[in-house]
Amino acid sequence: MRIVNGDHHCSGRVEVNLHEKWGTICDHDWDLRAASVVCSELGCGFAESASRGAEFGPGSGMIALRSVHCKGHESRLIHCDAFTNRNSFCTHQNDAGVKCSGTLMEPRLSVLSPHFVFSAGESVHFYCIIQPRDRISNVHLYKHGVDTPLVTQSADPTQIGVSLVLSDVETFQQGSYSCQYNIRGGFPPHPIRSPPSHPVNITVVDLLTPHHWYNTSSEAPAGSVIKGESFNITCSTPRQYPGASFQLRLVRSNGTVRQSLPAVSQCVTFTFPNAQSSNEGYYYCLYRVQLGGRTFVSRESQPLPIAIKGKAVLKVKVGI
Incomplete structure (x- = not known):
């Protein structure tokens, strides 16, 4: 379908392509309902009037549709009741047209x-x-x-x-x-x-609360690390963002110590090669990311208490 011969592309004579040929529409049953369908289908807003009597000039060639009946809510003209051979005397002086409000502006x-x-x-x-x-x-x-x-x-x-x-x-x-x-x-x-x-x-x-755990020698009591030995604390998150980092926070009796590592994967490991009393306290993990000029920080993990213990001394009693 197309609109031709008007003062702009949303007003003019209505033509339809039937069997690869363009033809006009007879105005005998043409009304505002049909015009509304045409305007809506072509993205031309709403119908201001249904034009009759070849207002936009007579067409040429065949009269494709002799009668069109629309309810007004159809999305396309082909969904209306249309007839090609209705017994009615039509010439191109009866060509139908439309005046539409025009293309709605994009918000x-x-x-x-x-x-x-x-x-x-x-x-x-x-x-x-x-x-x-x-x-x-x-x-x-x-x-x-x-x-x-x-x-x-x-x-x-x-x-x-x-x-x-x-x-x-x-x-x-x-x-x-x-x-x-x-x-x-x-x-x-x-x-x-x-x-x-x-x-x-x-x-x-949505930064989820990270999890963390520690690893050390099997000889250390639960919740403890033997002084002078190494231990690791691993932080992990189920949801990763580019450019993020993990922060490990140690809360001890004389203050707080923080250190960070880039979150190159969902897990990172903080390594402590020589445990000392300064490593004793409560460890917390959090996940941090900067996106779009804003900084987002997760909730802290549950506290992980670690005590530093001296090596056990084995005493042997020798009887005489």
Whole structure:
């Protein structure tokens, strides 16, 4: 289907391609319902009028459809009742046309924050700018790959845009988002959807609490390391992010000691080659990452107590 001979691409004579040939439509049953379907199918907004009597000039060639009956809610003209051989006297002076409101303008979506990376549980505030503002009913926020909107908000004609809040985001909600608006039009009145905005991508970070454990010689009592011997503490996380690091925090009686290692994998090992009393205390692991100009830190692991013990001395009693 196409619209030709109008003052712009959304108004003019309606023609359809039937058996690889373009032809016109007879206006005997042509009404606003049919015009609404045409405008919607071509992305031309809503129908302002159904043109009759070759208002946009007579066509040439065949009259492809002698009668068209639409209810107005069909998505395409071919879904209406259309007849090619209805007994009616039609000439090209009866060619039908439409005047549509025009292509709906694409909205613009933005995020009302200086960053696009969020922590799980935060709210993301989007803003959808819409034009024109009259006739708009609802504005929707869509996630790429999801058919139903995640947020719907009614429009205020006095405002240039609508706030769309995605509350308590989770990691599965990260991805690409766009907004669309519905405009009231057609006959009977039904919502017509605008084109989608350009996408906006967000990332959601959810740092899980890391686990940790230690290894030392089998001779050491449980929860202890023998002084002068080596021991390792391993930190791990089930979810890894690029550029992250593990931090090991030692809380002891005279203060706190911290050290970090890059998280090149899901596990890293801190090595202590010569255990001393200064290594005694409670060890905690946490996971840290910088993304999108923000720093995210996990909860600390449960405390891992380690005591430093001297070597056991074996005493042998010799009787006389």
